[in-house]
Amino acid sequence: MNVYDQIIKKSEKGKVHMTLIDPATSGFEGSANIAHEAGRAGTDFILLGGSTHLTIKEMDEAALRIKSKTELPVIIFPGSSDMFTKNADAIFFMSLLNSKDREFLMDHQVKAAKLVKTSGIESIPMGYIIFEPGMTVGRVGKAMLIGREDKSLAVNYALAAELLGMKLVYMEAGSGAPSHISANVIKEVKKYSSIPVIVGGGIRTPLSAKEICNAGADIIVTGTIAEQAVDVYSSLKPIIDSIR
Numbered sequence: 001m002n003v004y005d006q007i008i009k010k011s012e013k014g015k016v017h018m019t020l021i022d023p024a025t026s027g028f029e030g031s032a033n034i035a036h037e038a039g040r041a042g043t044d045f046i047l048l049g050g051s052t053h054l055t056i057k058e059m060d061e062a063a064l065r066i067k068s069k070t071e072l073p074v075i076i077f078p079g080s081s082d083m084f085t086k087n088a089d090a091i092f093f094m095s096l097l098n099s100k101d102r103e104f105l106m107d108h109q110v111k112a113a114k115l116v117k118t119s120g121i122e123s124i125p126m127g128y129i130i131f132e133p134g135m136t137v138g139r140v141g142k143a144m145l146i147g148r149e150d151k152s153l154a155v156n157y158a159l160a161a162e163l164l165g166m167k168l169v170y171m172e173a174g175s176g177a178p179s180h181i182s183a184n185v186i187k188e189v190k191k192y193s194s195i196p197v198i199v200g201g202g203i204r205t206p207l208s209a210k211e212i213c214n215a216g217a218d219i220i221v222t223g224t225i226a227e228q229a230v231d232v233y234s235s236l237k238p239i240i241d242s243i244r
């Protein structure tokens with residue numbers, strides 16, 4: 001079964017958890033270890049990427065090392081057109097819909113298109129939208145940040161993604177954000193959206209994971225908690241358990 005169908009199948013049965021691993025932060029060995037421990041704790045998918053630029057060679061190595069330690073599907077979450085590897089299972093072919101810079105709207109996608117298509121890797125079209133405070137990815141991606149409680153703008157962006165044919169929409173507060181996006185905004189988006197909604201950025205407690213899922217998020221992403229943990233398994237397990 002392809003990766004997108006696996007995501008859909010899991011999201012129909014319950015909430016999905018994805019672990020974001022950034023080799024620029026965790027190193028190859030650390031990345032492989034996080035993948036292994038996150039798998040033990042019950043995560044469903046590994047996202048590989050970050051806002052720091054990595055070469056294809058580094059991405060190749062990171063994906064290989066991760067796949068040697070886990071059977072979980074590895075999905076590229078690219079920060080640029082170079083962040084690609086054939087060693088992953090799929091790529092989020094994403095556009096940062098609220099960027100004011102065409103680089104993140106369409107230029108990276110144009111640069112990477114032929115390589116992605118000819119590699120045979122599964123491509124999953126995704127709309128990526130960034131909310132306040134946005135953190136590094138908000139600055140790097142030149143995002144016109146959506147206000148914390150701006151339900152109406154959030155709904156319009158999420159629906160624009162869907163009507164453009166994107167298969168997922170990712171609502172991001174920024175990695176390491178002091179607080180995750182608002183539950184009211186998630187609820188409003190879920191009233192209208194027919195594609196799975198991913199929420200990430202600033203989720204670090206079981207309580208907030210639960211609040212986001214109860215508001216309607218289909219998929220949650222955590223990165224920083226595992227990156228900073230001494231014991232990755234023990235830091236992730238309660239969060240993943242709380243959404244099951």
Ligand SMILES: CC(C)=CCC/C(C)=C/CC/C(C)=C/CC/C(C)=C/COP(=O)(O)OP(=O)(O)O
Pocket residue numbers: 022025049050051052077078079080081082092093094095096104105108109112128136137140141174175223
């Ligand atoms: C589809 C292709 C080939 C490229 C898309 C390129 C786009 C649209 C990028 C969006 C902007 C961007 C820089 C995204 C990075 C997303 C990401 C992986 C964020 C997570 O990384 P963080 O954890 O925030 O990174 P740091 O920890 O380095 O801040």
Ligand SMILES: O=P(O)(O)OC[C@@H](O)CO
Pocket residue numbers: 020172173174175176177199200201202203221222223224225
């Ligand atoms: O690092 P955290 O805050 O968990 O955020 C994860 C992800 O949404 C970043 O793209």
Ligand SMILES: [Mg+2]
Pocket residue numbers: 022025050175223224
């Ligand atoms: Mg990070």
